[in-house]
Amino acid sequence: MTINEAQDQIVDEFALFDDWSDKYEYIIDLGKKLPPLDDRHKKEENKIKGCQSTVWLHAEPKDDHLLFEADSEAVIVKGLASLLIRVLSDHSPEEIARANLSFIDRIGMGQHLAQTRSNGLASMVKQMKLYALAYQAKMSKP
Amino acid sequence: MLTAVQPTPGNLTADRLPKGEDLAFDVDKVRADFPILDQTIHGKPLVYFDNAATTQKPMAVIRALSSYYETINANIHRGIHTLAEKATAEYEATRETVRQFIHASLTEEVIFTRGTTEGINLVASTYGRQHVTRGGEVIISTMEHHSNIVPWQMLCEEKGATLRVMPIDENGDIVFEEYEKLLSEKTQFVAVVHVSNSLGTINPVKRIIAKAHEYGVKVLVDGAQAAAHLDVDVRDLDADFYVFSSHKLYGPTGIGILYGKKALLEAMPPYQGGGEMIKEVSFEKTTYNELPYKFEAGTPNIADTIALKTAIEYVTRLGKARVARHENELLRHATEALTEIPGLRIVGTAREKISVASFVIEGIHPQDIGIILDTQGVAVRTGHHCTQPLMKRFGLPGTTRASFAMYNTKEEINRLVTGLHKVLKMLS
Numbered sequence: 001m002t003i004n005e006a007q008d009q010i011v012d013e014f015a016l017f018d019d020w021s022d023k024y025e026y027i028i029d030l031g032k033k034l035p036p037l038d039d040r041h042k043k044e045e046n047k048i049k050g051c052q053s054t055v056w057l058h059a060e061p062k063d064d065h066l067l068f069e070a071d072s073e074a075v076i077v078k079g080l081a082s083l084l085i086r087v088l089s090d091h092s093p094e095e096i097a098r099a100n101l102s103f104i105d106r107i108g109m110g111q112h113l114a115q116t117r118s119n120g121l122a123s124m125v126k127q128m129k130l131y132a133l134a135y136q137a138k139m140s141k142p
Numbered sequence: 143m144l145t146a147v148q149p150t151p152g153n154l155t156a157d158r159l160p161k162g163e164d165l166a167f168d169v170d171k172v173r174a175d176f177p178i179l180d181q182t183i184h185g186k187p188l189v190y191f192d193n194a195a196t197t198q199k200p201m202a203v204i205r206a207l208s209s210y211y212e213t214i215n216a217n218i219h220r221g222i223h224t225l226a227e228k229a230t231a232e233y234e235a236t237r238e239t240v241r242q243f244i245h246a247s248l249t250e251e252v253i254f255t256r257g258t259t260e261g262i263n264l265v266a267s268t269y270g271r272q273h274v275t276r277g278g279e280v281i282i283s284t285m286e287h288h289s290n291i292v293p294w295q296m297l298c299e300e301k302g303a304t305l306r307v308m309p310i311d312e313n314g315d316i317v318f319e320e321y322e323k324l325l326s327e328k329t330q331f332v333a334v335v336h337v338s339n340s341l342g343t344i345n346p347v348k349r350i351i352a353k354a355h356e357y358g359v360k361v362l363v364d365g366a367q368a369a370a371h372l373d374v375d376v377r378d379l380d381a382d383f384y385v386f387s388s389h390k391l392y393g394p395t396g397i398g399i400l401y402g403k404k405a406l407l408e409a410m411p412p413y414q415g416g417g418e419m420i421k422e423v424s425f426e427k428t429t430y431n432e433l434p435y436k437f438e439a440g441t442p443n444i445a446d447t448i449a450l451k452t453a454i455e456y457v458t459r460l461g462k463a464r465v466a467r468h469e470n471e472l473l474r475h476a477t478e479a480l481t482e483i484p485g486l487r488i489v490g491t492a493r494e495k496i497s498v499a500s501f502v503i504e505g506i507h508p509q510d511i512g513i514i515l516d517t518q519g520v521a522v523r524t525g526h527h528c529t530q531p532l533m534k535r536f537g538l539p540g541t542t543r544a545s546f547a548m549y550n551t552k553e554e555i556n557r558l559v560t561g562l563h564k565v566l567k568m569l570s
Contacts, residue, residue, distance in 0.1 A: 020184050020517040021564075028510075028568055052525045052540070053509045073539065074507035075569060076514075 003095055006087045007103035014107040023107070024076060031079030037071035048123045053077055055120050059131040065090050066135055068128060072120075080109070080121050088128050093139070096132035101125060167468045172460070173549045175200040186519030189554040194339050194367060194498055194545035195523055196389045199453070203393060206452040210445045217441055219418065233444055236451040237434070243454050244384065245375040246401055250433040253407070254442055257398035258366040259289040261385030262333070264400055264437065265362050266293035268410040269383075270331060273360075276302035278330040281354075283308040283316055283345070284535050285338040288528045290364045294333055303330065310535065314341040314490040321350065325357050332361040336368035340527040340543065341490025342473075342498030344372065348379050355380065360406065366390055370547070371469065371496040373462050376401050392547075393453030394446035400437070407433050414439040457548075465548045469497035472546040476555045483562050485570075489541050497546035500527075503562070506569050508540045514568060515542075518561040 001009075017023045041058040048055040053074035060067045068089040070081035087103065088096050104110045109121065173179055176198045181188050190198060210232070216225035218233050240252045255261045270293075274280060280294045284307055291305075298305045306329075308321040316334075332354045336347050351361045362383035368374055369386040376384045383402045389395040402410075412419055412430050416439035421429040430436045457465070476499045480486055485504035503511065512524035525540040526533045533540060544558055 021514075021568075024514060024517060025568055053507050054539070074509040076510050 003099045010103050011106045027079035030082040031075040034082040093132040093136040183519040189520040191544040192521045192523050193547035197392045203449050203453045206449040232448045239451045253400040253434045253437045255398040257387040258385045261400035263293045264413045266297045270297045274301045274303050274330045278303040279328045281306045281332045284310045285532045314343045314492045329359045335364040339367045340529045342495040343492035344494040388450040393450040397443050397446040416440045473497040475552050479559045500541040500543045508542045511542045514565045515561045520561045
């Protein structure tokens with residue numbers, strides 16, 4: 001599935017919900033289901049700055065793709081991380097760096113969450129793209 | 143002024159009201175003065191419990207702001223024309239209103255700042271730089287806001303002095319005996335918060351000041367959270383410096399107060415250079431203006447200062463004792479109702495408290511609580527509340543804080559409780 005296909009799928013899923021409570025119920029569910037990050041990846045350099053809760057984001061190359069894993073002490077942030085992973089994980093660094101994450105606005109999260117620095121959604125996106133750029137640079141070296 | 147469990151007499155209880163004064167507090171009438179409260183968030187009526195961060199503004203304050211720009215806007219103090227004179231008179235009238243509000247002796251002891259943070263920085267950069275020296279010590283408390291930690295830390299670093307910290311107990315009260323032990327001939331300054339923003343604790347600042355004065359040490363009181371809730375009397379406290387902000391007192395943002403004893407202010411060097419603060423300028427030498435203008439360089443925040451007067455008049459007219467009584471009832475109701483929630487623990491059960499209920503719920507992160515409550519239309523604050531060392535003291539990443547103001551109601555607290563039950567249902 002391409003990044004945009006995954007985004008469209010999420011938008012369709014969220015279209016089923018009437019209000020924010022239902023949306024969050026779903027996000028909480030995703031958060032609870034996200035596999036916990038291995039303790040060895042919960043290191044300082046994997047911590048995302050600018051969040052009210054601690055968020056860890058781990059990136060690992062697999063063939064020419066990049067895999068993401070994340071964890072947080074707060075369930076909603078974990079659920080949001082789960083959505084980002086679903087969209088961005090297991091794609092090439094070029095695709096990740098280029099991705100236009102329109103689903104955040106389309107499911108209403110942009111307006112609801114991304115404005116404040118406390119929730120970490122914007123920071124997570126930024127960090128995932130930084131990882132992608134770093135791997136891109138690394139792989140383009142002779 | 144409540145413990146978490148039982149009410150205790152504070153400094154602003156009903157019995158302090160003049161005899162025969164009506165204690166009735168018409169909260170519906172007060173609410174009607176705050177237009178912002180009349181709205182829905184995610185389809186539910188707004189419950190605003192983030193008052194310790196900033197209070198909402200009554201219509202009178204909003205009108206004072208626009209009226210200033212509509213009728214008398216002019217730069218103050220040196221204009222020869224009528225508008226400048228009118229603006230100057232209004233601006234200086236606020237200074238006198240503030241003087242009365244905090245029971246200071248002299249109008250020139252009231253300095254306008256941008257807010258509490260600037261007031262603290264001003265004192266640290268002027269009085270602090272003059273009096274804190276290598277090997278000296280500055281004492282603060284565990285429950286300080288970052289803005290009453292960092293300026294002193296920077297000063298100590300610059301001077302080679304040491305920052306010492308008054309410990310607090312499990313309830314969130316300063317351990318006074320430990321403070322006494324910290325005081326010595328090395329102590330050069332004490333800076334302490336009047337009321338904790340995270341816990342609601344009312345500190346015994348009068349005793350803290352008296353003890354410091356025994357060592358000839360001056361004291362700054364951070365009154366950001368006190369000004370809207372307590373009757374602040376800087377002379378009774380014998381505070382050397384007292385700082386607070388307008389925006390937590392139903393007034394506009396961007397304007398605050400530094401009170402300082404005249405003799406201290408006079409001996410202090412200016413904080414910033416520029417217009418207004420000078421008497422005469424030549425390229426060889428500048429002589430500084432007299433108090434309070436020495437500390438007010440540049441064109442000040444005229445409109446907000448003028449509207450602050452309206453805010454103070456609004457609070458004064460309602461009667462601080464009457465408001466405090468209402469807020470104490472809210473705190474009592476909230477404390478009882480919150481304690482019923484499974485797994486919830488109140489953080490901050492000091493002997494005397496203002497209307498702040500900080501809490502944690504076992505197994506649920508404060509951020510999740512805050513987000514779900516917002517979907518219910520309930521605005522609270524979550525996180526460390528800019529008091530990271532205090533959170534560390536309690537071993538918490540943060541808390542959820544509901545802070546109540548004059549316009550809040552018991553029904554709104556019930557909405558918070560319902561919201562928390564929803565949080566439990568969704569998250570546990």
